[in-house]
Amino acid sequence: MRALPDFPWDSLAAVKQRASTHPGGLVDLSVGTPVDPTPEVVQRALVEAADAPGYPQTWGTPDLREAVSDWFARRRGTPGVDPDGVLPTIGSKELVAWLPTLLGLGERDIVAFPDIAYPTYDVGVRLAGAEPLPMRSLTGLGPMTRATTPKLLWLNTPSNPTGQVLGVGHLRKVVLWARQHGVLVASDECYAELDWRDGDGAGPGSDELTTPSLLDPRVCGGDHHGLLVVYSASKQSNLAGYRAAFVAGDVALVTQLLEVRKHAGMIVPWPVQRALLAALGDDAHVAEQKARYAARRELLRPAVEAAGLRVDHSEAGLYLWATRGEDAGETVAWLAEHGILAAPGTFYGTAGGKHVRIALTASDEHIREAARRLAGVTM
Numbered sequence: 001m002r003a004l005p006d007f008p009w010d011s012l013a014a015v016k017q018r019a020s021t022h023p024g025g026l027v028d029l030s031v032g033t034p035v036d037p038t039p040e041v042v043q044r045a046l047v048e049a050a051d052a053p054g055y056p057q058t059w060g061t062p063d064l065r066e067a068v069s070d071w072f073a074r075r076r077g078t079p080g081v082d083p084d085g086v087l088p089t090i091g092s093k094e095l096v097a098w099l100p101t102l103l104g105l106g107e108r109d110i111v112a113f114p115d116i117a118y119p120t121y122d123v124g125v126r127l128a129g130a131e132p133l134p135m136r137s138l139t140g141l142g143p144m145t146r147a148t149t150p151k152l153l154w155l156n157t158p159s160n161p162t163g164q165v166l167g168v169g170h171l172r173k174v175v176l177w178a179r180q181h182g183v184l185v186a187s188d189e190c191y192a193e194l195d196w197r198d199g200d201g202a203g204p205g206s207d208e209l210t211t212p213s214l215l216d217p218r219v220c221g222g223d224h225h226g227l228l229v230v231y232s233a234s235k236q237s238n239l240a241g242y243r244a245a246f247v248a249g250d251v252a253l254v255t256q257l258l259e260v261r262k263h264a265g266m267i268v269p270w271p272v273q274r275a276l277l278a279a280l281g282d283d284a285h286v287a288e289q290k291a292r293y294a295a296r297r298e299l300l301r302p303a304v305e306a307a308g309l310r311v312d313h314s315e316a317g318l319y320l321w322a323t324r325g326e327d328a329g330e331t332v333a334w335l336a337e338h339g340i341l342a343a344p345g346t347f348y349g350t351a352g353g354k355h356v357r358i359a360l361t362a363s364d365e366h367i368r369e370a371a372r373r374l375a376g377v378t379m
Helices: 008-020 040-048 062-075 092-102 120-127 168-181 251-264 270-280 284-306 328-337 364-375
Strands: 086-090 110-114 131-135 152-156 184-188 227-232 244-249 310-312 319-323 356-359
Touching: 008 328, 040 270, 062 086, 062 244, 062 270, 086 092, 086 251, 092 120, 092 152, 092 184, 092 227, 092 244, 092 251, 110 120, 120 131, 152 168, 168 184, 244 251, 244 270, 284 310, 284 319, 284 364, 328 356
Parallel strands: 110 131, 110 152, 152 184, 184 227
Antiparallel strands: 086 244, 227 244, 310 319, 319 356
């Protein structure tokens, strides 16, 4: 196993200390952890399932897997997800980190992922002892040979950190390419419910509920062979502390994952499975949470732009992907002078070297304070 990189956020200690000396205190916009209450309907389900003396099912109960299938049809415009191809996971990060290993990938196997991406994609490849390949586009891979063709391709839509959404046409081309070359595709879609586009997604005036899924019949023709989707309730339902997520898609692949996870004891606790079931069945709290984030975004984005930063992409998700056209470290230091902590784009790959990621996952009070400070910047 290759040496793992240092955990990126540990490197922010010094600049966080500097930001904390601001007279108004620190506004930490560097991480994407929810701060709003876990919905009552979910808390109630957790409490009702608290008496759990026996081992839970690794595969999840039939009603949970059916609820995931129903959720795909109802919220993602994706009918036909086989409940046998659904598997609850201990948060989505765990699945991202271990998927190459669970699939049996190793030395000389290539795993590709976006060149600007959450670092766990790269870490998961290294844990398996495989070859990580950051990539910007399929054409950048060059001619395909047995030695150069990836065994697994990760997608992330909407993207963390950029907020970029891959449309139906783009996803369809990826699936066609992958099937031509025998590549498995896994799509991390954890921010799917948080789409801010107007008229093309879940934004105002839209006919679509969420961003397109890899399993959408317009993308894959209703055939989920070789395809997996990862989703988490952490963002839509403020369940980061519950570690409640799932993977769905190709029944054969999910069965393979299930068999390994049974042996490894990778089991979502029974009360969390019940909480996830409740979260997936209640759309009202999701809309309420999205409205909170929309209000914060409408307040913070204009202030960021007024302070001289350009916001790129950011059409979905919980972040503003912003740049002053300089090294990301300089922008992080500049924001720290105003008591605001952001994550440098270098955390997400060298291609992010001139951007910072500014999170919307702070309280209304802190978002207002950040916007006030940025509005006072003299350009």
